[in-house]
Amino acid sequence: MDRRPWPERRNAALANMTLRETLGITTRRFHVNRQKVYEGFPEGEAARQRAVADKRAAIRHSEELIEVFSHAVRNNGGEVHRAGRAEDAVAIVTDIARSANVRLVVKTKSMTTEEIELNKGLMQVGIQVLETDLGEYIIQRANEPPSHILAPAAHKNRQDVLQLFRRDADESHEQEPGGDDAQELTRYARRRLRKEFLRADMGVTGGNFLVAETGTLVLITNEGNADLVTTLPPLLVSVVGIEKVITDWNALGNIIQQPAMNGVGQRLSSYTTFITGPTGAQSSEGPRSWHVVLLDNGRSAIRNTPYEDVLSCIRCGACLNACPVFRQIGGAAYGTVYSGPIGIVEVPLLTNFSVLSELPSVGCTVCHACAEVCPMDIQLPAHILSLRHEKVRRSMVPAATRQTYRLWAKLWSTPGGYRNSIRLARWGQRFYVRKGLLRSAPGLMGGWFESRNMPPVAHETFHEWWQRHRIGGDHSYE
Numbered sequence: 001m002d003r004r005p006w007p008e009r010r011n012a013a014l015a016n017m018t019l020r021e022t023l024g025i026t027t028r029r030f031h032v033n034r035q036k037v038y039e040g041f042p043e044g045e046a047a048r049q050r051a052v053a054d055k056r057a058a059i060r061h062s063e064e065l066i067e068v069f070s071h072a073v074r075n076n077g078g079e080v081h082r083a084g085r086a087e088d089a090v091a092i093v094t095d096i097a098r099s100a101n102v103r104l105v106v107k108t109k110s111m112t113t114e115e116i117e118l119n120k121g122l123m124q125v126g127i128q129v130l131e132t133d134l135g136e137y138i139i140q141r142a143n144e145p146p147s148h149i150l151a152p153a154a155h156k157n158r159q160d161v162l163q164l165f166r167r168d169a170d171e172s173h174e175q176e177p178g179g180d181d182a183q184e185l186t187r188y189a190r191r192r193l194r195k196e197f198l199r200a201d202m203g204v205t206g207g208n209f210l211v212a213e214t215g216t217l218v219l220i221t222n223e224g225n226a227d228l229v230t231t232l233p234p235l236l237v238s239v240v241g242i243e244k245v246i247t248d249w250n251a252l253g254n255i256i257q258q259p260a261m262n263g264v265g266q267r268l269s270s271y272t273t274f275i276t277g278p279t280g281a282q283s284s285e286g287p288r289s290w291h292v293v294l295l296d297n298g299r300s301a302i303r304n305t306p307y308e309d310v311l312s313c314i315r316c317g318a319c320l321n322a323c324p325v326f327r328q329i330g331g332a333a334y335g336t337v338y339s340g341p342i343g344i345v346e347v348p349l350l351t352n353f354s355v356l357s358e359l360p361s362v363g364c365t366v367c368h369a370c371a372e373v374c375p376m377d378i379q380l381p382a383h384i385l386s387l388r389h390e391k392v393r394r395s396m397v398p399a400a401t402r403q404t405y406r407l408w409a410k411l412w413s414t415p416g417g418y419r420n421s422i423r424l425a426r427w428g429q430r431f432y433v434r435k436g437l438l439r440s441a442p443g444l445m446g447g448w449f450e451s452r453n454m455p456p457v458a459h460e461t462f463h464e465w466w467q468r469h470r471i472g473g474d475h476s477y478e
Contacts, residue, residue: 002145002335006360007447013329014451019155023147023330026154027321033265034318034373044261047254052377054251055312059303062311065212065245066294072215076277078290089295090121093204093237096291097127100235102201106193108219108226109133110206111149111315112239112295114337115350118204129204130196132225134189141168145337147330149317150263155330161185168192193225203229203287207240208259208314213248216276217292220259220269227273236278236287241295243311255314262375263316298350307383310346312376319370319380325363334360341370345383353390361388404444419463426457 002009013019038044058065070080083089097105105127107113119129131140135152139145141164146152153161158180165188169176177188205226209218217238219226230236246252260269279286302311320326320340331339335358336347344364348356361384370380392402411417432440437453440446448454460468 002332003358004335006335006358006363007450009333009335010329010360010363011450013333016155018157018160019147019330020328022157023154024327026148026151027327030150030264030317031321031373034262034321035265037261037265037267041261041267044257048258048375051251051255051258051375052312054246054254055314055376056309058246058251059243059308059311061247062242062245062303065247066242069210069212069215069245070292070294072212073277073290073292074215076215077280078215078277078292081291081293083293083295083297086116086295086297089116089239089293089297090118092291092293093118093239094121094125094127096235096237097122097202098125100201102127102235104196104200105129105202105204106132106196106200106229106233107136107204108206108221108229109136109152110204110239111337112206112241113204114146116239116295116297118239130193130200132193132197132229133221133223134186134225137189137193138164141165145332147332148320149315149331149339155332158182158185165189197228197232200229200233202235202237203233205229205236205238207238207244209252209255210240210245211247211249211252212245214276216274218252218256219273219275220256220271221273222264222270224271226271230273230275231286234288235291236275236289237291237293238275239293239295241297241299243299243313258375259314259316262318262373263321298352301352302349306386307345307349309376309378310342310349310383312378313342313346314376316375318373318375322369322373324367324369325365329363341380341384342378345380345387348387348390353394356387356391356394361391401444419461422457422461426459429456 073080081092083092105122107119107129109131113119119131122129131137133152135154136146138153138156138161139147142156142160147155156164162177162180162185165177165185168174169188172192174192175188178184205217205219207217208220210216211218217240219230246255256272257268260266275290278288278290280288299311302308317340319342320331323340326340331343334340334343336343336355338346341364344359344361347359348354364381364384366381366385368381371378374380408421411421428442429438432438433456436456438449438456439453440449
């Protein structure tokens with residue numbers, strides 16, 4: 001987690017024009033594609049509503065379903081571990097790896113393993129970890145956090161990637177990519193990763209869904225790396241949040257399209273992988289052993305609270321694509337593994353509010369764009385406002401800021417107070433207007449102008465104009 005204050009993270013992101021351009025293009029494309037796929041799929045809305053109902057029901061009965069899932073996995077030859085906290089999950093995976101003398105781990109893209117900082121834990125005991133999703137591979141080379149839940153390297157352009165790959169080629173004595181053409185860059189990554197797949201001792205995945213009925217792990221991806229991670233290494237470990245469990249294959253049929261449709265605007269992801277157990281020693285393909293680590297890490301505490309619908313999140317990224325703030329600053333500026341509207345809500349809940357004071361809840365404009373696109377009907381704007389109240393209640397907001405907002409609320413709660421505040425602003429702005437624009441302001445209001453200007457307060461409001469003309473007897477409005 002980036003511990004710098006929110007204004008520093010925000011300003012650094014706003015100053016990065018490459019980030020703003022590339023991320024803006026990516027999120028807008030995803031958002032437009034989402035609209036198009038629903039237009040061409042009339043049955044999509046009904047399937048979405050069924051998916052919401054199925055997921056809500058699964059959350060209410062999650063403990064029962066986890067038991068059913070665990071029993072099925074064990075019957076299929078796999079092993080199940082329960083991890084109450086992040087450090088417990090890391091310890092479980094580390095112990096599994098060390099007992100098998102693992103030297104190299106290859107991973108699929110997994111936000112859950114990012115959440116628990118699994119890579120860091122494995123590397124601390126001398127195990128090499130390699131991300132194999134192209135976006136994750138790029139940001140691992142750059143030693144940066146993901147900027148988007150679906151497109152981790154969306155903040156980088158092809159020239160950035162070329163420089164990273166050239167440095168990587170120099171360090172590994174590999175042939176450099178021939179240029180910044182997308183196919184050439186992808187070809188380089190594929191060539192580099194193939195060798196690592198073949199020598200890896202362990203594969204690590206996350207999971208999109210857990211089908212309790214059959215003990216099946218479902219992975220949906222847009223690259224073939226997940227199939228290689230789950231079939232080539234002899235040992236496979238899947239780290240999955242307990243909220244991913246669903247009842248049966250009927251429920252999966254309703255929900256499986258939702259991440260792709262709402263995240264990137266496709267009817268279905270390019271690859272859908274089902275794992276229902278290890279292949280055993282008799283097979284030449286697939287893992288000989290499979291461990292599933294079910295992570296709680298604060299999830300159980302969200303059940304039976306007003307925030308319970310947050311557990312329905314399917315990590316589609318639709319709220320990020322629609323959010324005007326996220327489009328400008330990207331995920332790293334939020335300073336936490338989950339960013340955008342869902343991150344502002346989910347991270348405090350998973351950490352028992354311990355990071356609430358560090359999250360940029362003030363960055364949300366409450367425009368409701370996230371609620372409109374969320375396929376699981378999560379009430380993100382209401383939750384964000386509720387957490388803002390909680391932040392104040394816990395006195396995490398500086399006293400000067402609280403007093404400023406209280407005065408503002410008091411003034412604007414009456415017509416007279418509003419008019420007096422406008423008159424005060426009109427008088428005070430003369431010290432801050434430059435070339436016809438208001439470019440700064442004192443105190444708390446100054447933060448607004450760090451990245452934008454605005455027109456000055458009008459010399460006369462409509463009500464003032466109306467009073468002057470009505471009292472003067474002039475009823476002409478021309």
